[in-house]
Amino acid sequence: MQGKVFAITGAGSGIGQATALRLAELGVQGLALSDVNQAGLEETKSLLAKYQTRVTLKKVDVSNVEQVDAWIRETVQEHGKIDGAANVAGIATGNGQITESIDQSAWDKMIAVNLTGVMNCMRAQLQHISRPGGSIVNVSSTSGLRGLANNAAYASSKFGVIGLTESAAAEYGKKGVRINALLPGPIDTKIFREGEAKGLFNEEIISGGTLMARMGKAEEVAKVLVFLLSDDASYVTGGEFSTFS
Ligand SMILES: NC(=O)c1ccc[n+]([C@@H]2O[C@H](COP(=O)([O-])OP(=O)(O)OC[C@H]3O[C@@H](n4cnc5c(N)ncnc54)[C@H](O)[C@@H]3O)[C@@H](O)[C@H]2O)c1
Structure with a gap:
């Protein structure tokens, strides 16, 4: 991973932050971190201070195409290139309504951030990413394979991320x-904790249904994400990697 530059959205917390730390631990050259x-972001930067990696920060709302384009343009100017990207930013802001009661603005916001946000990032990143050798990981959810009652907007946005990922993978594999x-x-x-506090999901019920019967940690997800970004995954594309079944 040495000598490589990666862009990460949602890098101010959770899985995005853990991904930044894992990449720095592996000695990457540069990280362009964004979040709303x-x-x-400042917290992530302070956690990265002990590594040699060059870090740039930018406040970016992934649903805003101009902000995303400017961030990626500046990343190429400041770091010289982009070898990979982790599109991690996401929300789960529903209020647990059944489908007939979903508020239109809540639906629009969910799709704008979780699905259009990934599209905005991929479009900008693909124009600059190293060819060959570039790699992108988009964070969906297990709710992107199986719908989740009272979370139709969230699940739909995450199903969409998989369709977008597979389609783009088919276009860029030969490149x-x-x-x-x-x-x-x-x-x-x-x-997860904010959703749980609103009654959207429950730790015991959800984690009890997993094969390991426990919640995962952001660091555990980040290690899989970084594997997919790395050349160790050189024959892996268009895939969906679920952290439990
Ligand atoms: N935690 C889980 O149980 C879980 C399960 C499945 C999928 N995911 C997905 O993992 C991804 C990361 O979530 P996490 O678990 O690390 O949660 P998190 O809340 O710790 O991190 C999400 C980050 O995204 C940022 N963000 C939100 N809206 C944004 C926007 N419009 N533009 C830019 N940044 C924005 C937030 O500020 C936050 O820093 C999300 O896409 C989420 O849907 C999480």
Whole structure:
């Protein structure tokens, strides 16, 4: 991984932050980190201070195409290139309504961040990513394979991420760029705990249904994500990697 530059969205917390730390631990040359949460980004930067990796931060809302384009343009200017990207940013802001009661603005926001946000990032990243050798990982969810009652907007956005990933992987495989989807199960991060507090999901019920009967940690997901970004996954593209079944 040495000599490589990676861009990460949602890098101010949870899986995105853990991915940044794992990449720095492996000695990458540069990290371009973005999030809507500036304080979270500063926290990630301070955790990265002990590594040699060059770190740039940018407050970016992934649903805003101009902000995403500017971030990726600046990343190429500042770091000289992009070898890979982890599109991790996401929300789970529903209020647990059944489908007939889903508020239109809540639906639009979920799709804008979780699905259009990944599209905005991929479009900008693919214009610059190293060919051959580039790699993108989009974070979906196990709810992107099997719908989740009272979470139709979230699940739909995550199903969409898989369709987008597979389609782009089919376009870019011959160009030497790999694109995969990572589907975390229940992971102990802010998004899960905030959803649980609103009654959207429940740790015991959700983790009890997993093969390991426990929540995962952000670091455990980050290791799989970084494997997919790395050349160790050189014959892996268009895949969906679920962290439990
Ligand atoms: N934690 C879980 O149980 C779980 C399960 C399946 C999938 N996921 C997915 O994993 C990804 C990362 O979530 P996490 O678990 O690390 O949660 P998290 O809440 O710790 O991190 C999500 C990050 O995304 C950022 N973000 C939110 N909206 C944004 C926007 N519009 N633009 C840019 N950044 C934005 C947040 O500020 C936050 O830092 C999400 O896409 C989530 O849907 C999480």
